[in-house]
Amino acid sequence: MTAPIADQSAEQLPRPTRLSDVKGWFFTADQLLFDWFLAHQQDRSEPGDLLELGAYMGKSAIFLGARLRADERFTVCDLFDSPAEDASNSKEMKKSYATLTRRAFEANYLAFHEELPTITQGLSSIVSDHVDAGSVRFAHIDASHLYEHVHGDILAVRELLTDNGVVVLDDYRAEHCPGVAAATWQAVANEELRPICITGTKFYGTWGDPEPLQKALVDWIKARGDIWHEVQYVNDAPLIRLSAKGAKEPAQPVSRHKPAAVRAPQRPAAQAQAPAASAARPAARPPIPTRSTVRRVALDVLPPIVTRAIVKARKRSRNR
Template sequence: MQFPDRSTTPGGDELPRPARLDDVKGWFRPVDQLLFDWFLGHQRDHGHAGDLLELGAYLGKSAIFMGSYLRPGEEFTVCDLWDSPAPDASNSAEMDRSYATLTRRAFEANYLSFHDELPHLVQAPTSVITSRVRAAGCRFVHIDASHLYEHVHGDIRAAERLLTPEGVVVFDDFRAEHCPGVAAAVWGAVATAGLTPLCITGTKLYGTWGDPARVRAELLGWLRTRTDLWHGVEEVAGAPLIRIDGRRAEAPEHPRSRHRAEPVTDGAGADRSAPAPAAGPAPAPPHRRTGTPRVRRLVRDLLPPLLTRALVRTFRRST
């Protein structure tokens, strides 16, 4: 199945396609990419079958990553409001503040840059998801939708119902200062609803309602082999919790795009005037790239964001 380098909005405007996962706007840190890869790979290696589910997709960065782990006979469902009206005033205010330019068409263009088919898309509040996905059918659920307590509480109840007995749920922004409702709902589920946290990173909590012993032990074994990840174990709510510092994490190999194009950032404000880049020269010899990831990390850590983006673009053109 062939896709053009550019698709169009319903109004006929072109949307450029991203050439790399890093070109897709969104928040998905290397440490969490490594953990998604480990948990989804662990399920594959142990014959744990089931569907994938993402609640809240933004422009598709983590969905693109998850879609690479879909196996024959499984279904991937993504639920998001995108450009639909929010179900209540509080959610509407949150959408206007943080996701005003989010459109389904941009998500689709991004996703189809890396995969042959779209996942099953549910454009609706996440409160409908238990009527769209079979109970006890999902092996992996990623929750990154509304940050309001009552909505997150509902998403947690839905995940418990939809996960297989050994399934894993991941919560984004469980500790961020701008969304205390997520923290309250997630830790409330740990205290009162049987959710067992397996590990935490700076932005995400990974948990299960199943028996955590084997997966925790094997995760610790893997972490001991990683020189780019610090980890420690702390007793929390009567169970060991693995804390992971991924500031030096090296991301796994990303899904590869079929396109060389500018990123799709949204459906309204993206720069559509620039043509798709022409095919570049042959890859540089390995010695040209030596040290580049370290330089980029230093740039990201030390310089202001606007200058960082300009320098990163310069690095990309030169490598």
């Protein structure tokens, strides 16, 4: 198991208490699908390990780690702080992941798990040197967005997957990374990658037979009732498109660190001793005097000559 790097250990960094505290993009639809595919494979006793190329701050890796079986290996491959070998990749790293460090990933991951995954720090092209061919049942590709690198990642993962293994490609349709879209659909057209389903951000496919997975997936979607879906056809092959807006999230990884207790605000001593009713209800306002009351008071305080004149005027008014 790879140990944290020495200059500042993961133990010294702030830790999230919920998965939502971890920076990254991992939406409900994909959480549901990751959970379903891994559970479906487990129900069918399909062997294999887990793999992620590109980890960012660890959000999806934390989620995957919570679904890891005791006899399985989880490998994460990322550049982290290492320099990229070509200018275009270096430019992308500086623009998109300037704050990314291996220490941050490790701190986030260890907030939810006792041990780190097997970490391979470097370009995703080296992953085949560290993972056995045919040993992976579920792979998530979210590393470089450049066409050449994504194409290479897809070909590498093809050799690492089991016969019925599932590969997930992130950002297959995002406008800022057309290279991912090109590499994804080229693999469908030329590399025998067979689509299973898509969400707004991720493509799910296999080099095995997608039909049993698609049938089981549609049955599960219909049973839930809170996931919208449709079936389209690409090159005469079915493709499930789904959206999970408003759907209930799957079980979340539990942090090993409880959030700080929230204390009730303290009131001043004088205020604390006052009766509860006085704090909840404003003091009663004095009654508004009526017109007759005002008139009587006026007669009492005015000079006698003025008072007699007012009385005479009122009598004349009543006699009319």
